[in-house]
Structures are given as structure tokens and as C-alpha cells.
Amino acid sequence: MRILIIEDEPKMASYLRKGLMEASFQADTALDGKEGLFLALSEDYDLILLDVMLPELDGLEVLKRIREKKHTPVLLLTARDTVQDKVVGLESGADDYLSKPFAYAELLARVRALLRRPAQSSVTVLCVSDMEIDLVRRRVRRGNVRIELTAQEFALLKLLTERQGEVLTRAFVTSHVWDINFDSDTNIVDVAVKRLRTKIDSPFENKLLHTVRGMGYVLEDRA
Structure with a gap:
């Protein structure tokens, strides 16, 4: 399965990519919102890890534009952890929310939980x-x-x-x-x-x- 990591901190992006690849996922990275949006819309990913605080385009704007075209599961990553911040992120179309700093084991568990969600019913x-x-x-x-x-x-x-x-x-x-x-x-x-x-x-x-x-x-x- 392919995962896109949109994270502006190079060390964090590299850390996440390495961990996901060790867990048998394919992973790409983007270091700003503009590049991340381009990859999200032009490639097919099973999941997107999206930082909220990004240069070029902030994460919520990236999420909004993704939702206009695709329904790829999105896990928000951010240092903002108030209930209101979670509500704003989820109302914007995120599927889950993880506050920084986080344990990699929890991130991996949430990634797998999102990817396990059942396929949509044939009823439209x-x-x-x-x-x-x-x-x-x-x-x-x-x-x-x-x-x-x-x-x-x-x-x-x-x-x-x-x-x-x-x-x-x-x-x-x-x-x-x-x-x-x-x-x-x-x-x-x-x-x-x-x-x-x-x-x-x-x-x-x-x-x-x-x-x-x-x-x-x-x-x-x-x-």
C-alpha cells in the first residue's frame, strides 16, 4: 500500500518514511503543502499523513482541496491538541487526528486502523x-x-x-x-x-x- 507523507520537517518526514517502509508500506514524502497537494491529486495513495503547519499551503487548505477531488483517508499530524483544533481538522475532512509528539507505535496502529476500514457498500x-x-x-x-x-x-x-x-x-x-x-x-x-x-x-x-x-x-x- 502507498502512503504519502506531507511534512515540512525533513528529519520527521525521513523518520516516518523509514518506519513505514520497514512496516512494508511504500512511502513518498513532500516537504510543503503545494508539492503535497500536487502528489495527492496526481498519484493514487491509500493513505495520506498530513501535517497542519506547512509552508506554501497550510495543511487544512491542502485537505480542503484534496476533498474536492478525492476521498483518500487522511491522518492529520499537528502540535495543536485542543478539542477545538481536533474539531476543526475533522470537520475539514480528516479521518483521524494525532497530536505531536506521538509514539511511532501509535501512529502505525492508527495507519493500520484506517487502512482496515471496510470498502464502501455497493449501495450508492x-x-x-x-x-x-x-x-x-x-x-x-x-x-x-x-x-x-x-x-x-x-x-x-x-x-x-x-x-x-x-x-x-x-x-x-x-x-x-x-x-x-x-x-x-x-x-x-x-x-x-x-x-x-x-x-x-x-x-x-x-x-x-x-x-x-x-x-x-x-x-x-x-x-
Whole structure:
């Protein structure tokens, strides 16, 4: 499997490349955002390790432009480790987030976890009531209204729709949407659900995303 490392510190980039190659991966490196974006879009990679603080183009901008063209899994690497920093990175389309400094063993475990994610189902369109989710084009509509979602909002909606009628706990959502175990006292899921609900429910009479007090969230048509 091929991995792209976009990291502006040469020693770190070399260290990561050597470690991944010893783990039987093929690895390429880019030392700035511009070069990294070019490689990410012009080559086929199974995973991208992306530093946030980069010259030429910062990591979040690189991530945004990658997501406009491809859905390659992206693991963000950064010294910024607040919950808000994680939220911004994940909302921008990252699949996972690792704070510097980190142990190489943890990085390798996260890389393997991302690469183990199952291939997409042959089903390309999901529906709940009047809401249609196109998994290929990553488009969402309710009736004739197009709904614009961020990458993480789309991932959250996809999970809820695939398990419509099931009550999903916050821990289940974080492990499946972000593949990160957040502390139980953080409200990242509540914030994400609130933003999603504002887009898919607030403008419409029939509400689909419901809170089950003390348990979690469920997507279903209760009309």
C-alpha cells in the first residue's frame, strides 16, 4: 500500500518514511503543502499523513482541496491538541487526528486502523423519508432542496442513515465517524449533531434526527 507523507520537517518526514517502509508500506514524502497537494491529486495513495503547519499551503487548505477531488483517508499530524483544533481538522475532512509528539507505535496502529476500514457498500443512494443521500457524488437533498454538508457532517449522516431506527451512543459515533476515542466529558458529538440537525431538519416540518435522552441519537421518520 502507498502512503504519502506531507511534512515540512525533513528529519520527521525521513523518520516516518523509514518506519513505514520497514512496516512494508511504500512511502513518498513532500516537504510543503503545494508539492503535497500536487502528489495527492496526481498519484493514487491509500493513505495520506498530513501535517497542519506547512509552508506554501497550510495543511487544512491542502485537505480542503484534496476533498474536492478525492476521498483518500487522511491522518492529520499537528502540535495543536485542543478539542477545538481536533474539531476543526475533522470537520475539514480528516479521518483521524494525532497530536505531536506521538509514539511511532501509535501512529502505525492508527495507519493500520484506517487502512482496515471496510470498502464502501455497493449501495450508492440512501433514503430516509424525503431525504436522499448520494454516496458517490456526496450530495444530500430533502425534496428539491440541496443541502451542503462538510465531510464530517456527511460521514455522520451516512452512519446514522445506514443504521436508521437504531439509537447510536456517543461513543459509537466517535469510534465510527472519527476513529478516535474522545474523553467522555467532551461534547464533540453533540456539537456535530447540532450542526447537522440545523441543516437537515430545521428548515423542514418533518424532523428526522432525534435525541434519545441518556442514550444517544437516532435517525428515523416518526411522521
